Amino acid sequence: MSRTTSDSPSHAQNAAVIASSESPLNSTNSAPITHLPDQPIVVIEPRGSWRMLDLSELWAYRELLYFLTWRDVKVRYKQTLLGVAWAIIQPLFTMIIFTLFFGRLAGLDTQTGGIPYPLFAYAGLLPWTFFSNALTNSGNSLVGSANLITKVYFPRMIVPGAAVAAGLIDFAIGFVILVPLMVYYRVSPSWNLVMLPPLIVLITILAIAVGMWLSALNVKYRDIRFALPFLIQLWMFVSPIIYPASILPSKWRWLLDLNPLTGIIEAFKSALFGHPFNWTSLAIASVLTLLSLVYAAFSFSRVERGFADIV
């Protein structure tokens, strides 16, 4: 698209103007305007390719994020026979299958640092199930919300964001099974558990970053829809979910760490089982996660203005 308006001088100014507006749509019971503000509340014009990420606008729309998340949660298990039980069935049955195949046949159960393999696998599958569902749901979220995107304005990031956030409920439900499993296998909790909340935040951020990026790509290239399950499957096998990272010779260990999920999942297991944390690995994962969030957010805000035209 050709852009004839030169946007360099006025650009920063506009960003500031938009940023300074409070709730972009509505004031509660706003009275009819008697006198108008001196500065426009909104300026609409073609933007250059680099646009500042508008955090204050995102903040103004936080209630929409809440409602969209709430909708996804409410709707997810409507008209299903087993309802919320699906949140448990998924990781539980995957765990059973992997226990049978990998635990017994591949002999992985001897390398889990004294943790019975079913518990070990479940502790990996629990965050993994959250992560993979989050990618699937958010990756398809923008395309699935085409009717919203073409009819209403709001920061588009909210859509994949809500899709990820809705998965957190299932994640929480999955923990319910973890407790009896730990009791049954007599693994006692330790102070390491305090690391769980920050780890959950970290994996959520990673899911948002990747999901957001995929969802934007999906708007233009519907190939993503087909590539996504495949990508997720691959990702699962390159992450230490059903196997410990230690099965790799330490010479190659750094390869696994290129995947931010490695540090997070390993730390997740350490937190549950009271094993020592691999802080280096976790630090690498945190940095990679934050970098991908920044990259995804900027890429996303650069292309989001075109969504309504191509979705």
Place this chain on the structure above:
Amino acid sequence: MKPIIKAERVGKQYRLGADTAAYSTAREAVMDILKAPLRSLRRNGSVPTIWALQDVTFEIQPGEIVGIIGRNGAGKSTLLKVLSRITEPTTGRVELYGRVASLLEVGTGFHPELTGRENIFLNGSILGMARKEIESKFDEIVAFAEIQKFIDTPVKRYSSGMYVRLAFAVAAHLQPEILLVDEVLAVGDMSFQKKCLGKMEEVATQGRTVLFVSHNMGSVGRLCRSGLLLDQGRVVFSGDITQTIGRYTQSSTSSNAEVSYVRDQDKSLQMLAARLLDHSGKTATELDRNHPFSVSVDYQVRTRIEGAHLGVMLDRIDGTPVCYATDIDSAHEGIRDRKPGTYRAVVTFPGAILNAGVYQIRLGLARFGGDVYDYREPFVFHLEDRGTFAALGAQGQQRPGILTLPLEWQTTEIE
């Protein structure tokens, strides 16, 4: 006064055809994604383009209710999408001095599995209402939609009428300073449409600014005070609404003197076609006020109905009712008992009574105080004075008033 909306040379270019056609091979496409994953979304191929809006410049004062009219593809909806920030203009600049809410569709984001109550909150927040605001207006919304009993039923079990009422009720309680509305009144039954129009008028009297896109000249005329006429993406006229509608109906002479409707077997009584005829029997939307003109309606009776009538309503374009007539006013008793079949009714309005101007014809198949079987707003037309009578003075100024009658004058010298 300072405008609340200021648009300067706004243009919007769309690409035609499939975007991916710009790639010659799949390999090239993949390489492109790898090199610059997201930048390629904005790829500038040599794809044919079209300007949906071009050089659109206008100013709107606070409190104005503006009708945006034009043919299909004139750029009306694109303009609303640009103003509501759904899509970005390719060129130009718009300044908005108030908060905007847009209503491009009724029930955006409604989820069929959720209950009416849940959808009110969801839809309200999508439209930009704060949660507290929705809570405070909740009862009002439910009452307006008339769905109290079903508020905790999933909306997928609603009738289409209930669904639309609920959706409009939420939207009607938005209170932005600038409201952008697209064609939403074309839904629901007649009495609800009336209620919606009333609500919009109320919004208008509160000093809010409304931009209203519609094909229905009747509702535009009734609701708006000024108008913006678009043609092929450009503003071709702006000003007083009656003049704008006049310009529009003149510019589209061939259109709409004859309409036909899709057969709907569910309707027991339905209009199939309608024609507006001049005194020589030719279809026309520009008529001479000095001659009679007729409206011809073809309708089908599918099941035997008693007591129904075909009504024709004539309004001035600003909504002033002029007259209402039905086919049972003068007809023999037999017509009250309608047997299945297809019929044609022709009603003739006498010439030399109505003043020159822009008028609208509305048609209904209904029962007094009862069911409406079918309702249409087929024609907007001009009555021109091709004689010499109606013009006043040398400048040919139009006479005021609804009627222009050849009254008898008697003048005698009395002193």
